[in-house]
Amino acid sequence: MRIKKIALVETKAVKTHIFSRRYLPRLGLPMISGVLKQAGYSVELFLQEQKPLDLNYLMEFDLVGISSITSTVPEAFRIGRALKERGMTVVMGGPHVSAEAEEALTCCDYVVRGEGEIVFMKLLDKLNNGRDVADVPSISYIKNGGAVHNTSTIEKVDLTTLPDTDFSICKGFAGPQEYPAQIMFSRGCPYDCNFCSVTTMFGRKYRHRTNEQVIRDLEPFTERTISFIDDNFAANPKKTKELLRMMIESKTVPMAYSCQIRINAARDEELLGLMRKTNCRIAYVGLESVDPATLKQYHKGQTLEQIISAIKVFRKYNIGLHGMFVLGGENDTVGTIKSSVDFSLKTGLDTIQLCALTPFPGTAVHDEMTRANRVLHRKWELYDGLHVVIQPNRMTPYELQLGIMEGMKRFYSMKNVLKFSLRKRWRSKYRMGGRYLVNRWIAEKQSYLEYLKNTENQVKRADAVPVS
Numbered sequence: 001m002r003i004k005k006i007a008l009v010e011t012k013a014v015k016t017h018i019f020s021r022r023y024l025p026r027l028g029l030p031m032i033s034g035v036l037k038q039a040g041y042s043v044e045l046f047l048q049e050q051k052p053l054d055l056n057y058l059m060e061f062d063l064v065g066i067s068s069i070t071s072t073v074p075e076a077f078r079i080g081r082a083l084k085e086r087g088m089t090v091v092m093g094g095p096h097v098s099a100e101a102e103e104a105l106t107c108c109d110y111v112v113r114g115e116g117e118i119v120f121m122k123l124l125d126k127l128n129n130g131r132d133v134a135d136v137p138s139i140s141y142i143k144n145g146g147a148v149h150n151t152s153t154i155e156k157v158d159l160t161t162l163p164d165t166d167f168s169i170c171k172g173f174a175g176p177q178e179y180p181a182q183i184m185f186s187r188g189c190p191y192d193c194n195f196c197s198v199t200t201m202f203g204r205k206y207r208h209r210t211n212e213q214v215i216r217d218l219e220p221f222t223e224r225t226i227s228f229i230d231d232n233f234a235a236n237p238k239k240t241k242e243l244l245r246m247m248i249e250s251k252t253v254p255m256a257y258s259c260q261i262r263i264n265a266a267r268d269e270e271l272l273g274l275m276r277k278t279n280c281r282i283a284y285v286g287l288e289s290v291d292p293a294t295l296k297q298y299h300k301g302q303t304l305e306q307i308i309s310a311i312k313v314f315r316k317y318n319i320g321l322h323g324m325f326v327l328g329g330e331n332d333t334v335g336t337i338k339s340s341v342d343f344s345l346k347t348g349l350d351t352i353q354l355c356a357l358t359p360f361p362g363t364a365v366h367d368e369m370t371r372a373n374r375v376l377h378r379k380w381e382l383y384d385g386l387h388v389v390i391q392p393n394r395m396t397p398y399e400l401q402l403g404i405m406e407g408m409k410r411f412y413s414m415k416n417v418l419k420f421s422l423r424k425r426w427r428s429k430y431r432m433g434g435r436y437l438v439n440r441w442i443a444e445k446q447s448y449l450e451y452l453k454n455t456e457n458q459v460k461r462a463d464a465v466p467v468s
Helices: 028-038 070-085 095-099 117-128 198-202 211-221 237-249 263-267 269-277 292-297 304-316 334-347 364-371 397-411 414-423 425-454
Strands: 005-010 042-047 063-067 089-093 110-112 139-143 146-149 225-228 256-261 280-288 320-327 351-356
Touching: 005 028, 005 070, 028 042, 028 063, 028 117, 063 070, 063 117, 070 089, 070 095, 089 095, 089 117, 095 110, 110 117, 211 237, 237 269, 263 269, 263 280, 263 304, 269 280, 269 304, 320 334, 320 397, 334 351, 334 397, 351 397, 397 425
Parallel strands: 005 042, 005 063, 063 089, 089 110, 225 256, 256 280, 280 320, 320 351
Antiparallel strands: 110 139, 139 146
């Protein structure tokens, strides 16, 4: 059978998470779909978060590709298994299955590990020509009852060769006015935080699309709020400043935008000035911890003093900050959680997210926690950074979960929301939105909190095994 029609599916999360109020589909599948269209394939994109899937309709395609992250992989497995039982050829990709390929192969025919644009095309070429797929790099499959993993790799994708982002293949949108206003400038991250799966998926080589590509993506959104979805929007400040200047010159500045960035971007005030001129309203920054020892453990390459200084610089340019903390490190206690909230309120962070240290497959933390037998379970839908799934070193899982919930509740209390709104009026909407989300999130977490309180996995703090 020749493969001509391909369905690409992004599965959804079933729990409330930090982006629940604004759906932000990942751009991996839209990018791959553009490559497929360019090669002459008929492609349709399905975003399950936006619209329920119709399995009968998916059976009309020749092949289905499914992408997921750890918290959405159970749904990917359910769909993949159902399609395979009906005789459909299924390919899976994404950070989770890239690290746990053998698990995924119970629900699909092939796993594309890492970036998919080149590998997927090579796989399709072999399938369409009836050739052995053994020499396709970075794929996994079953042969003679056993899993085969081709460990040969290819050069990372040259982003400048990719087609422009195109959501028109997703029939769930009425038109461009409804397309997700998301822009990708780069991939990869030169840093190596031990809890992050970005380098597992995209590597440490930092790559950019051309400024012209990004400008074309921006053109339909000059009257909308957009998000730059790069893992680090300014890992190369020189490149980022060139883009921002071109946005001004070409009059493609959006109404407002958010981006994810390292706090050390504050060292470059020219960069922050350009971000301000191009309407950056809020930056998502990984602060991770207020404990110097924990910052070293996470390999963050930043000190608490640098964080405090940087926050002041961001405030100088009136760019809001969403501070993300990762709690549950080897030195963290219940007091650390309180200190994180105290710090956030004192420094005037607009919004925060208190996340539990999570052993995502493919990360150093996963390997360390697994070796130390400190992983509570492998219920992947709960691996979202909001559920405690490890045994911390200096508190119980219950204490960590309760502390995170109470800390979020305190930061987003009505008292603190109102106090903040008097000082930073136009930005108070972010904290008010966070209050709504946190209240919904806490209500959902009560049953899991009780599970941690009663679980047999509770151990004395002295029994925990520290990791290096």
